Amino acid sequence: MRFELTKESAEQLAQEAVRRGASAAEVVMKRRQEFAVSVRLGEVEKIKESTDQGLGLRVLINGQQASVSCSDFSREAVLRLVDEAVELARATSIDESAGLPEASELAREIPALELYDEAVERLTTEEKIAMALRAERAAQSYSDRISNFDGGGLETASSTIVLANSLGFAGQYDGTMIGLATVPVAADDQGRMQRDYWYDTRRRLEDLTAPEAIGRIAAQRTLRKLNGRSVPTQTVPVVFDPSMSASLLGNLFEAASGEAIFRRASFLVGQLGEEVASRHLTVIDDGRLPGKLGSRPFDGEGLPTRRTVLIEQGRLESYLLNSYTARKLGLRSTGNAARALIGAPTVDAGNLYIAAGPHTPAEIIGSVGKGLYLTEMIGQGVNIVTGDYSRSAGGLWIENGELTFAVQGVTVAGNLKEMLRGIGMVGNDLDFRGSVAAPTLLIDRMTISA
Amino acid sequence: MANDAIRFFLTRFGLTVGQIEDLLATALARGGDYADLYFEYRVNNSVALEERIVKTSARSVAQGVGVRVIAGEKTGYAYTAEIAFAAIRQAASTASFIARTTGTTEPVGINATPLVHDLYSVDAPLSGAPLKRKIELLTQADIAARAFDRRIREVQVGVHDEIKYVMIATSDGRLVGDVQPLARIGMTCIADDDGNRQAGRGGGGGRIGMEFFEDALTPDVLARTVALQAITQLEARPTPAGTMAVVLGPGWPGILLHEAVGHGLESDFNRKGSSAFTGRIGERVASELCTVVDDGTLAGRRGSLNVDDEGQPTGCTVLIENGVLRGYMSDHLNAELMGAAATGNGRRQSYKHIPLPRMTNTFMLAGQSDPQEIIRSVKRGLYAVQFGGGQVDITNGEFAFSASEAYLIEDGKVTAPVRGATLRGNGPEALKHVTAVGNDLELDLGVGMCGKEGQMLPVGVGLPTIKISEMTVGGTSA
Secondary structure: OEOOOOHHHHHHHHHHHHHOOOOEEEEEEEEEEEEEEEEEOOEEEEEEEEEEEEEEEEEEEOOEEEEEEEOOOEHHHHHHHHHHHHHHHHHOOOOOOOOOOOHHHOOOOOOOOOOOOHHHHHOOHHHHHHHHHHHHHHHHHHOOOEEEEEEEEEEEEEEEEEEEEOOOOEEEEEEEEEEEEEEEEEEOOOOOEEEOOEEEEEOOHHHOOOHHHHHHHHHHHHHOOOOOEOOOOEEEEEEEOHHHHHHHHHHHHHHHEHHHHHOOOOOOOOOOOOEOOOOOOOEEEEOOOOOOOOOOOEOOOOOEOOEEEEEEOOEEOOOEOOHHHHHHHOOOOOOOEEOOOOOOOEEOOOEEEEOOOOEOHHHHHHOOOEEEEEEEEEOOOEOOOOOEEEEEEEEEEEEOOEEEEEEEEEEEEEEHHHHHHOEEEEEOOOOOOOOEEOOOEEEEEEEEEO | OHHHHHHHHHHHOOOOHHHHHHHHHHHOOOOOOEEEEEEEEEEEEEEEEEOOEEEEEEEEEEEEEEEEEEEOOEEEEEEEOOOOHHHHHHHHHHHHOOOOOOOOOOOOOOEEOOOOOOOOOOOOEHHHOOHHHHHHHHHHHHHHHHHHOOOEEEEEEEEEEEEEEEEEEEOOOEEEEEEEEEEEEEEEEEEEEOOEEEEEEEEEEEOOEHHHHHOOOOHHHHHHHHHHHHHHHHOOEEOEOEEEEEEEOOOHHHHHHHHHHHHHHEHHHHHOOOOOOOOOOOOEOOOOOOOEEEEOOOOOOOOOOOEOOOOOEOOEEEEEEOOEEOOOEOOHHHHHHHOOOOOOOEEOOOOOOOOEEOOOEEEEOOOOEOHHHHHHOOOEEEEEEEEEEEEEOOOOOEEEEEEEEEEEEEOOEEEEEEEOOEEEEEHHHHHHHEEEEEOOOEEOOOOOEEEEOOEEEEOEEEEOOEEEEEEEEEOOEO
16 A cells, blocks of 8 residues: 555545644645756766655644655555654644644635646657757857866756645646756966856746757856956945846845744844835745746645735835744735745745846946946855845946956945845846846945955 | 665665666666666654744655766766665666667676775764753753843754665675764854844754764853854944955864865866866965865764765875875766776765765864964954855856854954955965964864755865965955
């Protein structure tokens, strides 16, 4: 006897946990079939192919909570784990806020969101290898200076997610993913090497950027880093390219997540309804955009996903919450629970984006007399509690509204609170290449150190 | 101990040595130079306290087998979560497709290979300890942190442990097993002084048992360290930006080596010519005061292993000797292709992952200087003692890491705490500016995680107090 990866089986298991001592239980099952090929210099380097599945169970005993997970679906192994979960829960404390969502909040229908594309599944190994090689070839043929590659390839995945709880919720959905990347290396006249990359990740094959375009952009990004130099320490406007804006949006997500808020570990604590950014900034999370990577019909606790405006023209309208963080804050869940196989639900965004503004990237760069066009950051120097922001940076120097030489070996620093208020222009170049997307942004002043 | 793990897999999953040889033969049926099987059975436990209550406890069991086939520079890989002959055979057949020639290598019969090292002398592994005892550790840490200063308003503390059985069978005849314990305690304290909120973070552990938390790192000591960090930050001012002398304290600041030179000396990047250190063996890449090693053979350390994840005994690899670049860290594939010896650095996150050259415990050997003298020698600079994460671009050598506890040095004295300091530099250049190395080598307390190509692994770092005469410090105060 085995448990199967089905709604019915997951529901049975949740009920079985209740029979064995839980007051409530939630079961998640995931199957993922993955394929990855990496290529280098015209040859296949690695191919990886597998199917994997796992099962997770969360049990509650009136506010006491534990979770277990395994990959063995045999009845014996699963039931042993159920008993262990109940035993683990009994050793924890009563947490008044822990529990399943209210039954009335659970999703009643499962909308089709175009998350699954058969065309991704139908791709043959040869076709996938060919796409990876096309991206690399496009980068290589772009310039003689592209001398080497540090990686690149194509990956696909198709997954099934099943969620059920002892309140009677049971849902299932399938999704696909396809990602393509290439990482060229170029050298300048002194032999100093630079690498950069470009990629795209989508749910549907037809949405994927053409391999030739990915290769070309990767080559352009790599070449423009050549002959980089430092600039003197100064305070100037900084233009964030879309990938750097997306990184900033990632920080904003962390700060607006209910987990940081209830812990009072965010600079956005107590700011609901307040102006936290310039009026140019509108931030939206939408878990229901058809065909997008961050879309899903229900969240990790079975609540319907939805569209939530976090920041409307600078005003903080909402945090992102799951049931637990909502209860801690006396608010309602925004349907943003994330559920791994193991552990209590966390908070995750659906498709998180900054609404596009009116300006072309060229207009934004053109508005800067002297400043940095930021294309790269490394290091983790972002403090969500205080907003302190200090990261190693690279990009292009802007002089009289024009991009000039490559900048390397500097740090950019500021404070997120001031950076958000200092957003002077928002670009019209919003493009979803993943589940976090943002256009070009101008931040009026940051400290650059050399 | 090797036999324990081998026996575990063979009896629990009903496999024979003959079947394992068959599986290796299946993997090489279409050709190829080398094949291996990586069996893994792992149990993870965790329990966490927050807001003075034990909020959650978790246990996960993971098991599976990864099959790898190497043909020249090509690798084929497949895995299964089902440890059974038929499922592994299917994976072996999938992995074999990478090799399109036929019959170039015949696997030789496998023989149990004894372990060279015995690095985890654990009396009482945490994975077997009563949950009640772990909760006592958490409670003790919580009480100690709150008692340290009334401004400590929130404490999160968790204990995480793992026991991992591995068995590796290779087509060149090795059958190696190991049982690897790992545990750590992790803690965050939030201090609040009238709305000024600051966090402190810390932890410790290793391939150790419960005795570690009764002796090497008690919850009281950890709590005081982390609480002090949060309290210190309350008074911290913005870091001055610019180029200045930096003194790194002993232990965890060794993350500098991990980022500045460690990743760049992993052999895959160097074989492919994409590292800033490519082709520079024998060149001076650091001041002559610097000798840097990667040592996977230190007893009980987080980055230590009896064997790496390819069944190779770990070793101590000299990376930089008196400032001169000496060697790379290598896995099987890159060692073969480069005609070098594998250094026992082939590691993987789990059976789902292809091994890569990775670090173990990376540190600088002690020098001659008195740490107090080093600080006294700085007129104006930064003294950094704790760090968050770091990152490196191995191709241009640019690296950055962020201080979570740092102070100004003024006229040879450690003065005001500063916050938000990011240190950046360039790998082959940064260590050339090391002008003093202390006699106080310490290894970190055992919480390091390193990511590469999406694979996370436990690692260790270490450093004596060192002085870097000039380094770019990013801060908000111009």
